[in-house]
Amino acid sequence: MFILLSMLSYTTIAQPVLSNHTFSQENNQIGILSLPGAEAKFKLSGENSGLFRLKANKLSIRKGSIKSDVKWYDLTITAKTKSGSFEQTFRLVKDEFIRNRVVAHRGAWKNTGATENSIAALQHAIRLGCQGSEFDVHMTADSVLVINHDPTIQGQTIHTSPSAKLLALKLPSGENMPSLESYLRAGMTQNNTKLILEIKPTINKERALQLTKKVMATVKNLKAQAWIDYISFDYTICMELMRLDPHARVAYLNGDKSPEVLAADKLWGLDYNQSVYQKNPDWIAQAKQKGLTINAWTVNNPALLQSFLDQKIDFITTNEPELLLKMIQK
Template sequence: MKLKSIVLSVCGSLAVFGMANASPLDTDPMLTLDNYSIPVGVKGAKIAKVISSCGSHCSHEISIEKDTAGIFTVDKHGAIALKKGVALKADSPVFVYGITIKSGCESKEFELVKDQFIKNKVIAHRGAWKNHEASQNSRNSLKYAIEIGCEASELDVWMTSDGEIVLNHDPSVGGKVVEDNTAADMATVPLKGGDYVTTLAQIIKDVKKQNKTRIVIEIKASLKSQERTDELTAKVMKLVHDMKAQAWVACYISFNYNSCLISAQMDPTARTAYLSDDKSVNDLKAINMWGIDFNYKMFEKDANLIKDAHAAGMTVNVWTVNKKEDLVSFLDKGVDYITTNEPEMLLDIIKEKKSK
């Protein structure tokens, strides 16, 4: 991957969020953009709006501090665009452009990515592992999800005893309880295909080597305390920002309601979805959830869920759908994403539908 650099600068005072039942974490809102992908072949393309850490009401002067590529501009309202007459070529090997933005006294680096991301609705549940020599939630399962052409690869994260973020679905793996062991301990647990239990940081490094497939990060609820879940959530959000990986994260999801609140408050532009079925579409819309993300049985109980979510401007993901007839049915119903253990089957169905 070739990398060019651009830097923007934004300065503003941080606001501290008040949140019911939340532990006293550093969950201040972060300086963000409302988009991180650059359209291909569009001269002077509009890319993103800068969202200050003190909210959209801030009136700090916004400027580009550094732009090594020399192709970006930002106006007084914080709108980032390609310079007049400039367009990205599809066949150029460069697909990542670094930026640093300044607003007031705050500066932050970002990476904008040439938008060649796949949009086919296929979310590989815990990666593509079932038909490959790969374990769930592994580097190999991500690799195969990328190779077969999924829109995104879903993964699950826990926090170790020493505060690191590692991948696994269940509370334990290889006889080790994740929350009771260090990251170094977990890294000794062997998986299929020569893999070992890995960290979210390593997965982010892997996914950033390409611009076709994104990741969906499920934040697991601690079995020890809500405070640990809150801490994990804040660490995930900060890690993604620190590694400038926002463009590669399709969505943050969790069964833990407070985790979703923290994600949405730390980064109001982040795509966030709540997995439990105890909230209505209107409830989720009210707390800035990007979409609904329910088990397929919920859609059988309420035939209006998809229509109601779309009417509210929300996306619809359904999980975990593995039977061919169900995959076809949800495609026909117009859901936006399908999470499945059978991504190859779903890709074949989509290909067959397009050929008709």
């Protein structure tokens, strides 16, 4: 019985996590390694391990090791504990991510002919030079993660439909409905545009937690952490993301919690509808004071776009990324 309980508790210990996954010529410090729920000693391995240095669980890339033509390095880290060893491979990405505040809502689709939430819309956002491209994730009846805004598509309810049927559907632009894996793989071919992953609310808490774990596992398996910022309307999902990875960048969408509450729960930011800031005009200043990131959605009106630019919020989600980019470049 004791052995069984030990094994069960062992499986609840998370894999090694890293507080950051990027590096640059200007800053060779990457992040801090930890193993949630346990003390551990860490060891670097793999063909790129000699490029990195680990001291007091702080990971850095050795000066002079950064090659101009390399976008990222994979590094395997083993965490040794009293209970055993845990291994995780991280993709450490050269930080060439754009910082212009423009987030393309469901990709860049409105002015390009692409279908929203398609890989083509993502690729258009990347080519435009957006800081981020937002997309929506649901889970099928057989627990496959797919990209779509609504809980239904072409008359099919996603959570009750098999993935084979859904992934065979043709979008208006001719593409197939993308899976999360195919979408992330497309986004990870570059290191300029972040992928803003929205986990959609689902039918109950149990399924929400299952969906969240599946999303996080997919991101970790693909080594996509450097690219991903998470958002959700469901606070349970936000908190589960933080439990699974305390360093995940998680912002809340629903607009019903103050910056003070989000900061107390250690979220990364607030990502509220434009109207929420109009009703609570002091929240932007409060969020800045608390060190939270601030996003407004979905802002398409030029006057409102300019207003949020003037207030120097961190991100603006829009269906008009081309317009916002022009305004920023003036």
